[in-house]
Amino acid sequence: MNETLQATVKKICEENGNDRTKMINIVKSVQKKIGCVNNESIDSIAKQVNAPRVDVEGVVSFYAFLSKESKGKIVIRLCNDVVDKIKGVDKVAEAFCDELGIKMGDTTSDDTFTLEYTPCIGMCDQAPAALINDTVVTDLSPDKIKKLISDLKEQNDPSKISFPKGDGNNAHELVNSMVNNNILKKGEVIFSDFESGASLKKALSMKPEEVIGVIKTSSLRGRGGAGFPTGLKWEFTRAAKGDRKIVMCNADEGEPGTFKDRVILTERYDLLFEGMAIAGYAIGSDAGIIYLRGEYLYLKNFLESMIGKAKENGFLGKKILGLEGFDFDIRIQMGAGAYICGEESALISSCEGLRGDPKTRPPFPAQKGYKNCPTTVNNVETFCCVSKILDIGAEKFVQIGTKGSTGTKVLSISGDCKKPGIYEFPFGVTLEELLGDAGAEDVQAVLVGGPSGQFIASDGFKRKICFTDLATGGSIVIFNKQRNMLEIADEYMAFFEEESCGYCTPCRVGNVLLKKCLERIIDGKGEPKDLDYLNELGESIKLTSRCGLGQTSPNPVLTTIKNFRSQYESIIKEKKDGMQPGFDIKKAINEAENLTGRKSVIF
């Protein structure tokens, strides 16, 4: 075995305390150092941290950003989300391929460049976008590729290329990114004025139970999509037995079309940290973890520095605001490119250094979460709401929004509209209103809540964004009348097929079957019964899947059939002879004809 490699791996493992729960960090560091995590390094890591080899290999094979094979020094990951496709990513891909002389998925012969696709990287408002190593490049167009590649060749490091700086903190030296916030509408909660430390001070003047009481009075519900009452979750976590309790922030926004957490993290990190500290005080925890999606690595140094500043100000760390016995610290755990890790139990698995598999529930994270400690997992925006609630008071907070859905919702709007970006609306806003604000014309469909949400047709544009009508984690994607809804549903099914963790059969197999049938219909070989089949299969997948992914993944198909049925019916033909239009006998015997060198005498 290669001794330098072994020494490198040993050093990295030791830096992580030979702690197998830090597996993601270990394998990421190894990959950064030697370009991949090959079999040899997997062997050494397993030996070094005393874990079964399969655990290490399981992690490496699970996450999209980890690889057993060596890639080019510069990996260009082009986002092929539906919105990027609308904005012309195919032409950009072509330009990249031409310029580098390779196909998508390949590496140049000198091992400098690797070109591949990646699902939504949270830049839909400035699509097409790509991740070049850890650097985000936005607003790509075919004419920019030639210069970009020549710059990359010259600098040999994407972070050294001088791009125009983005707005707000994107221009901060520690972020140094061309990403733009595009905050187009500021609401009363997240993007309003806030005095750092004020709400934490108020919280610490109350008893922890009283803080939970305030949150319950505010009727705050989780902003990640599922909408679980936050106060209740905290109460469960506080009441759960356990020596140590954990506050976890879900900053793994992976739902295609969602990018609001990115902007909140860039601009309102103070609200977030404070909200997490308040949660720590309320449930009795001294440890907070922000699980940051791998795509947002460019924010890590900045956020860590801001955590440092908050410590200096006494908002985090030991004896917070001078209160004896209340310590609370936050660390950042990076993800490595897996949509499923946005599901809270998968997120916990990932933090524990495991594959991002969802866990069986019960026990719920509030009972047994991270390393079996009672854990509250909340969305970035939820924590920010907490800070604001403590600041303005629950009574004032409930006056914003609607009765069952208090406060505001930060929406990421993208797709076919003139003004894509971040909009903070009070709950209860109608689709019509937000379409107007976003400058969307000729709208055929609005995808509310990303592909795991629903496609709404124009007869539903008076419907409201709120938990009792259209619930969403923040993703709003607009499609105009030129778009083919079946093809869009098919694209999203491809996403789910790829992102299914594979643990349970309904999700692993069912989504593939859904997509196959949908493809057949798009191919003009559908029959009327296929729609019943799709509905039935989709409902079965939703009913029997183990976690939220499978419980929502059939939605692109189900909600387009429901709301755009005529588009399906227009290409489905009833065949009277009882033969299946999807079966092609010529294709089925082609291989045997070639192999035997004789033609069929029957067909």
Place this chain on the structure above:
Amino acid sequence: MEKPKLATTSLAGCFGCHMSFLDIDERILKLVELVQFDKSPIDDIKEFTGQCLVGLVEGGCANEENVHVLQKFRKNCDILISVGDCAINGGIPAMRNDLSIKECFEEAYLNGPSVYNPSGVLPDDKELPLLLDKVYPCHEVVKIDYHLPGCPPSADTLWEALVALLTNKPLELPYELIKYD
């Protein structure tokens, strides 16, 4: 009134479903009071003599002849029933679906541990139907009206289903008949 006609066939199956069908024992006498057997291995009628009410299909489609027979069944039977797991899922024959035909041939006729084939000739008589790229369940080739699962479906299942269909009564299968472990 003329008795309705019943046809049966075994495509890529093992004839186990037909054996199970014969296990209805003396009830076959009652069955011939209800139906007249047409094309079927049971009476060895090779071609359809006319339109049938019911067709029972065992086995999936592994070769072009299977497809040809199945399509004929669809044309000549008002109600087509997939009988058994091979017809419904492809079954054991579908285990080759992850391999190419070439790989299957090489394993079966050249490289398999028990193969003795010094001349290395692969069977290629023009009488042999061409294999399909994979084994298809019947409902992917033609429309199937009903599915009777089981490997094989028990004689009682087949009997109850046929009688219910022929006498136009609702089918009530007790749990024991549709439980497979």
